[in-house]
Amino acid sequence: xxxxxxxxxxxxxxxxxxxxxxxxVLQMLQFSLAPAFLLVAIGSIMNVMMARLxxxxxxxxxxxxxxxxxxxxxCEDELDWLVRRRGIAQRAVMFSTAAAGLISVLIAALFxxxxxxxxxxxxxxxxxxxxxxxxxxxxxxxxxETMIAAKGPATxxxxxxxxxxxxx
Numbered sequence: 001x002x003x004x005x006x007x008x009x010x011x012x013x014x015x016x017x018x019x020x021x022x023x024x025v026l027q028m029l030q031f032s033l034a035p036a037f038l039l040v041a042i043g044s045i046m047n048v049m050m051a052r053l054x055x056x057x058x059x060x061x062x063x064x065x066x067x068x069x070x071x072x073x074x075c076e077d078e079l080d081w082l083v084r085r086r087g088i089a090q091r092a093v094m095f096s097t098a099a100a101g102l103i104s105v106l107i108a109a110l111f112x113x114x115x116x117x118x119x120x121x122x123x124x125x126x127x128x129x130x131x132x133x134x135x136x137x138x139x140x141x142x143x144x145e146t147m148i149a150a151k152g153p154a155t156x157x158x159x160x161x162x163x164x165x166x167x168x
Contacts, residue, residue, distance in 0.1 A: 028114045032107045035128075039107070042100045042135065046093060049142055052149075053089040056082050081153035088145040095138030102131040 060082045063075045106127040113120045 028111050032110050035103050035107050035110070039100060039103050042096055042103065046096050046100070049089060049093050049096060052145065053086065053093060056086045056089060060086065077153045081148070085145055085148055088141050088148065092138050092141035092145060095134050095141060099131050099134035099138060102127055102134060106131065
């Protein structure tokens with residue numbers, strides 16, 4: 001306990017001295033600009049993804065409620081199509097969220113690296129590559145979901161006669 005009382009004030013002073021360098025802080029801010037802009041871009045993309053996911057989920061709920069009220073009106077094709085879209089959109093959001101989390105860790109690591117003697121360049125590079133891999137995967141799922149959405153359900157039923165036609 002005496003050790004902490006004697007050495008804690010000195011350690012705190014050392015930390016303040018190491019972190020008081022304005023040029024070092026400015027340099028870390030400059031280094032973190034690109035990852036910060038990427039974080040903003042990921043947030044914007046996720047906003048679009050979430051809007052689509054919300055629309056799909058609401059449409060599923062409306063179709064399920066309609067099916068309960070009028071079971072004679074088939075909507076299974078559209079429900080299957082929507083459920084598939086929802087699953088793919090969820091994966092897009094999950095991978096994009098993971099990318100946003102990693103880029104946040106990268107920004108924190110950049111700041112910490114200015115004040116420690118350990119070399120963390122490889123760690124930061126790995127974080128960057130992992131972030132890009134997660135983002136590319138999320139965008140691939142998003143692309144797949146938009147392609148499926150553009151094609152429409154495999155068949156759509158008409159209320160007159162129950163005839164089926166291919167979706168445009």
